[in-house]
Amino acid sequence: MPDSTHSAYDEEHELFRQTVRSFIKAEVAPHDEEWEARKRVDRSMFRKAGDAGMLLFGTPEQHGGTGVDDFRFNAVLDEEFARAGYGSAGLGLALQNDVVGPYLLDLTNEEQKARWLPGMTSGELIGAIAMTEPGTGSDLAGIATRAVRDGDDYVLDGAKTFISNGQNADLVVVAARTSDDKHRGLTLLVVERGMAGFERGRNLDKLGLHGQDTSELHFTNVRVPVANRLGEEGQGFFQLMRNLPQERLSLAVTAVGAAEGVLARTMQYVTDRRAFGQPIGSFQNSRFLLAELHTEVEIARIFVDHCVALHTRRQLSAVKAAKAKWWCTELQVRVADRCLQLHGGYGYMREYPVSRAFADARIQTIYGGTTEIMKEIIGRDLGL
Structure with missing residues (x-):
């Protein structure tokens, strides 16, 4: 093996590394083949990760977290799952911590924090982010999913694809077009499980990462409350x-x-x-x-x-x-x-x-x- 000395990390991070390795051995390794066959990591893994203090490290204490905003804990978690060869489970947690988490930590108001952070930190809620569309990949300015303001709601229509955590997700951060301006026309809305008109398509059959649920998502006249908007309208890009x-x-x-x-x-x-x-x-x-x-x-x-x-x-x-x-x-x-x-x-x-x-x-x-x-x-x- 290459030199395993981690110059970026302190003793507390190395102690956390041992916690992650123990968690993988006890809670992931025995179930991994079943998850790969089912094409979905069980939701219980997220709850157990939350119990072990492995989700949304920066969540304030009043919302169930530690308030430790230190990406090195995220990195330890990511690399240990990858090193052990459990990419499907690791990707699910990385999405929660590294991708969705920052939007809900940094862009939410106090009411939204109180609504979403406790569940995301405990693992009771699972997050996803929906950017990619059937006709739009890396070009975010080409997003066509549209949200039209109607009173206290946005009416959301469109489709997303290749969405990781798509089947398991309870909260989906959706990039939607609220105007035709190339860069100032995108807005981020949080769509919640159970909203009328929000449907999940296929759990896509992939070359690898079989246990990671990757889905098509469909939005048909979904009424998303303005209270579910992240930040200001038009700032999504x-x-x-x-x-x-x-x-x-x-x-x-x-x-x-x-x-x-x-x-x-x-x-x-x-x-x-x-x-x-x-x-x-x-x-x-x-x-x-x-x-x-x-x-x-x-x-x-x-x-x-x-x-x-x-x-x-x-x-x-x-x-x-x-x-x-x-x-x-x-x-x-x-x-x-x-x-x-x-x-x-x-x-x-x-x-x-x-x-x-x-x-x-x-x-x-x-x-x-x-x-x-x-x-x-x-x-x-x-x-x-």
Whole structure:
């Protein structure tokens, strides 16, 4: 394994790391195969995570949290689930903490905080965010789902797709168009389970992350109270842009953890597996390949820890987050691919964790902004 020293973390974070590992062993590992087969993580996992103090760390004490606004706790949770190979459950919690949580912590008024934060922090409520549409992916300005003001409500119509936590979600932060202005025409509305006209479509059948429910969502004349709007009307695009760096850093953290995990398991395999009278890891091709992978993963670890430290100090730029996201997720895919190759035919068998690591990795370079979009952000910053 690459050097596991985490320069960005303090003793309290390392103690929390042990808590997360114990939680995974007791509450995730025994149920993971069932969740993968059912294509949905059980809601009880969120409640148990809430009981263990693993959700929405920044929730104020009066709403059931600790009030500790420190992304390093999020990062520890993300990388430990990824390193253990439980990407479906880990993604569900990462969405709750890293993606949906900030909108409900930072953009809500006191009445909304009192309504939503206790349940999100305890795991009684599960959150999702709905940006992507059938005809709109990375181009947020192209969102067509529309919300028309009607008295004290917005009337919401449209469809979203590829929505993670889509089947389980009780609160869905929906990006909707409230005017035709390209950037000032989006508004964020919180749609709640049970609202008339809100329907869930298919739980989509994916290449990997089978236990993570990913859904189509449909909104037909859904009356969403103005009291469910996040911030001011027309500020949705800027609100989304503000949180995307953290979402992308979360994916980079997950990518490095997953790469470290599959590499460690492959090291054990090539040590135990023998061919032509010797461990397959002792052949020069294996040694050179593993030397390359270990070096690249260690470099990624140092960079992503640097980004975590910057984000903790509120100094992480959108450009640096884009660099972390594209490099680390592409590395995760490459490491999983090369580790599968070292397993030979066994690597193609579902019973070997490396096959799942390979399938689960592939989405990482796509969601949260594709590699190509990340390079575009970086290139524009270069003045090109």
